[in-house]
Amino acid sequence: MIYPRPEPTILQIVAAPAIAIAFIALCSLFKGPDRRHFGAIILAGAGAAYLSGGFGVWEFAFCLLMALVAFGALNDYRLLGAGWILHTVWDLLHHLYGNPIVPLVPGSSLGCAICDPVLAVWYFLGAPSIFFRLRRARTI
Secondary structure, three states: OOOOOOOOOHHHHHHHHHHHHHHHHHHOOOOHHHHHHHHHHHHHHHHOOOOOOOOOHHHHHHHHHHHHHHHHHOOOHHHHHHHHHHHHHHHHHHHHOOOOOOOOOOOHHHHHHHHHHHHHHHHHOOOOOHHHHHHHHHHO
16 A cells, blocks of 8 residues: 655644653653663564564564664663664655555654654763753752
8 A cells, every 4th residue: 555645744843852752751760771771672662663564574674673773772872872763764764665654644654753863862862861950950
């Protein structure tokens, strides 16, 4: 089935980063190593999100790659960031040529591609708790 490629909407441009920020807030409730481990589990799951996304055997290769990156990310936040960048590329490819991540929402892969780099930046920064930052700002 060929899906239309809709243009991004204002709602999508605003909602996608908001979803990433909500995820970051929830993950900030975890302590350091648990935050990284939970992130690795979520990343591994994200790698399997497109298994029937229209690219055949390449979907399985990408899933394997993401599983390997997620395994390494158990000990390295930078690999979590790299994994979300890889997922962003996969999102864009699916938006342009494949099936969307949510079949009933043709623009869902593009929304995911907007959300994922926000997560990547946070992980590249070491996934600091936003609550720690807020507490520290309040005491100064």
